[in-house]
Amino acid sequence: MYAIEAEGLVKRYGDTPALDGVDLAVPEGKVLGVLGPNGAGKTTAVRILATLLRADAGTARVGGHDVVAEPTAVRALIGLTGQYASVDEDLSGRENLVLIGRLLGLPDARARAVDLLARFELAEAGDRAVKTYSGGMRRRVDLAASLVGRPRVLYLDEPTTGLDPHSRNEVWSIVRGLVDEGVTVLLTTQYLEEADQLADLITVFDHGRVIATGTPHELKRKTGTQALQVRPTVAADVPAVAAILSDITGAVPHTDADTHVLTVPVADPVLLSTVVRKLDEAGITADELALRLPSLDEVFLSLTGSRA
Amino acid sequence: MTTIHIGPAAGLRHGLALAGRGLTKIRKNPESLLDVTVQPILFLVVFVYLFGGAISGGTGEYLQYLLPGIMVQNIVFASLGTGMALNTDITKGVFDRFRSLPIARSAPLVGAVLADVVRFAVTLVVLIAFAYVLGFRATTDPARFLIAIVLMIVFGLCLCWISVWVGMLVKSPQAVPGTLVAFMLPLTFGSNVFVPAETLPGWLQAWVDINPVSHLATAARALLLGGDWLASTGWAFLWAAGLVAVFFPLALRAYRKRVS
Numbered sequence: 001m002y003a004i005e006a007e008g009l010v011k012r013y014g015d016t017p018a019l020d021g022v023d024l025a026v027p028e029g030k031v032l033g034v035l036g037p038n039g040a041g042k043t044t045a046v047r048i049l050a051t052l053l054r055a056d057a058g059t060a061r062v063g064g065h066d067v068v069a070e071p072t073a074v075r076a077l078i079g080l081t082g083q084y085a086s087v088d089e090d091l092s093g094r095e096n097l098v099l100i101g102r103l104l105g106l107p108d109a110r111a112r113a114v115d116l117l118a119r120f121e122l123a124e125a126g127d128r129a130v131k132t133y134s135g136g137m138r139r140r141v142d143l144a145a146s147l148v149g150r151p152r153v154l155y156l157d158e159p160t161t162g163l164d165p166h167s168r169n170e171v172w173s174i175v176r177g178l179v180d181e182g183v184t185v186l187l188t189t190q191y192l193e194e195a196d197q198l199a200d201l202i203t204v205f206d207h208g209r210v211i212a213t214g215t216p217h218e219l220k221r222k223t224g225t226q227a228l229q230v231r232p233t234v235a236a237d238v239p240a241v242a243a244i245l246s247d248i249t250g251a252v253p254h255t256d257a258d259t260h261v262l263t264v265p266v267a268d269p270v271l272l273s274t275v276v277r278k279l280d281e282a283g284i285t286a287d288e289l290a291l292r293l294p295s296l297d298e299v300f301l302s303l304t305g306s307r308a
Numbered sequence: 309m310t311t312i313h314i315g316p317a318a319g320l321r322h323g324l325a326l327a328g329r330g331l332t333k334i335r336k337n338p339e340s341l342l343d344v345t346v347q348p349i350l351f352l353v354v355f356v357y358l359f360g361g362a363i364s365g366g367t368g369e370y371l372q373y374l375l376p377g378i379m380v381q382n383i384v385f386a387s388l389g390t391g392m393a394l395n396t397d398i399t400k401g402v403f404d405r406f407r408s409l410p411i412a413r414s415a416p417l418v419g420a421v422l423a424d425v426v427r428f429a430v431t432l433v434v435l436i437a438f439a440y441v442l443g444f445r446a447t448t449d450p451a452r453f454l455i456a457i458v459l460m461i462v463f464g465l466c467l468c469w470i471s472v473w474v475g476m477l478v479k480s481p482q483a484v485p486g487t488l489v490a491f492m493l494p495l496t497f498g499s500n501v502f503v504p505a506e507t508l509p510g511w512l513q514a515w516v517d518i519n520p521v522s523h524l525a526t527a528a529r530a531l532l533l534g535g536d537w538l539a540s541t542g543w544a545f546l547w548a549a550g551l552v553a554v555f556f557p558l559a560l561r562a563y564r565k566r567v568s
Contacts, residue, residue, distance in 0.1 A: 050408050051407075051408070052404055052407055052408060052567070072313070072314060072410045073410075075408060075409055075410040075411075076410040078408065079408075080404075080405070080408040082401075082404075083401065086400060086401035086402055086404075086405060087402065087405065088329065088333075088397075088402050089400065090333050090336060090337060091329065091332060091333065091336075095329075095332055099325060099326075099328075099329050100405075100409065102325045102328075103322055103325050103326070103406070103409050103411050103415075104409060104410070104411075105318075105321075129336070145405065149409070149410075
């Protein structure tokens with residue numbers, strides 16, 4: 001059972017396609033990370049799935065409800081946090097949450113606001129106007145606002161853009177808590193680390209298309225070969241190590257001039273033991289010797305040809 | 309397939325909740341009422357003391373003539389606020405938050421318009437109270453006085469759909485007054501609010517005679533000072549209905565276009 005399903009979504013602004021045939025599927029209770037550079041169509045997709053925007057072609061269902069035919073049923077299931085779906089800056093955090101609770105017809109709108117303010121560590125600031133909040137508090141109140149109706153599906157559109165690392169960790173732990181409660185999350189982000197930390201599945205967008213999809217682990221395996229990294233203890237050994245590596249792998253290693261780390265792609269992990277033996281025979285010691293999967297950063301680079 | 313339907317009662321409840329938000333904002337930020345409190349007083353003082361002698365040969369006499377019309381003028385200006393508030397909500401993203409909730413589609417618009425009733429009421433109370441201090445006296449009865457106030461507020465509610473429409477069309481909240489004043493100056497000054505139509509050149513008189521603001525001012529004068537109020541009030545209400553019939557659909561269409 002998929003909480004979010006979309007097929008062939010197309011959205012054009014004039015002649016420019018913002019989305020050019022996007023398919024998405026998020027199983028219930030999972031986190032889908034949508035990665036992509038600015039202008040890749042991430043926000044457009046979220047707005048369509050949140051019933052704020054109508055696609056030119058394609059269909060989308062949330063919790064089994066069609067976003068065009070049954071928008072109210074979809075809205076009853078979702079929560080939305082993004083830079084465009086914000087709260088009223090002139091009102092206090094509490095007033096914003098109570099207003100949303102009233103609009104949703106909650107019998108205990110005030111109590112719900114108190115709960116959420118406490119949960120998001122906003123109890124003290126609850127009666128101050130939102131415009132006086134710090135960036136992290138602001139993001140927390142936006143998140144709280146999207147949770148008033150206890151949504152089953154949550155859209156987080158770049159929830160940590162512009163936040164300091166501490167506030168970012170706070171948002172991450174909130175998201176993990178929601179996932180533990182069974183909420184399905186669609187998260188867009190420009191931060192590969194964020195997707196790696198939170199997402200069960202990752203979809204990579206570029207120019208309005210899905211260019212890759214899978215688990216973070218699958219994506220890393222799919223695109224790149226693994227990399228072997230060696231840092232000789234003595235910098236003078238760099239040429240000798242380079243010779244050994246190119247001898248074994250048949251590829252010219254990349255040497256970082258500052259750190260003296262040599263990196264070379266390897267197809268077969270078994271080569272690692274050969275490298276260890278050859279270094280040993282040559283009497284070279286290494287501070288660092290490792291075989292690793294490419295980072296999502298490198299995955300992204302190899303998929304799109306540009307840094308995220 | 310379950311379809312959740314939002315009935316009119318729920319829609320009204322949503323609209324009222326959002327109107328309540330508008331009132332909370334006024335309470336927290338009373339200077340947002342400056343345009344409907346200080347401005348009417350300034351208009352009244354300037355016109356009565358600067359032009360009263362020249363136009364009517366006396367300030368007291370002119371005040372009697374001016375007040376009903378200047379009520380209409382201030383309602384017209386007060387309706388600026390609706391378009392600005394809505395445009396602000398859209399540009400700041402507050403609107404998208406509301407639209408992502410399972411509430412009536414029209415609730416944010418209805419809420420904004422209902423909150424404006426308060427602004428209209430404030431501007432009328434300030435004007436009338438200040439005019440009484442300056443010596444204005446209604447010469448009819450309380451019932452007709454009340455009808456005049458209801459007429460003004462109904463007219464304001466109908467007129468603010470022009471403001472909503474413009475608010476949906478322009479990019480930034482700051483552009484709303486600039487655009488609307490181009491409508492409002494000919495409407496308010498090209499009317500019988502400040503001077504009797506008979507004193508104007510023929511071409512201008514023709515415009516003044518069809519201008520809805522003139523009809524409203526004539527009705528308000530009849531209701532406060534006496535005269536044939538039934539016909540003029542009827543015309544005024546008809547004008548208000550006409551404005552809604554034209555600008556409500558235009559505003560709604562611009563709204564749909566803006567938000568999708």
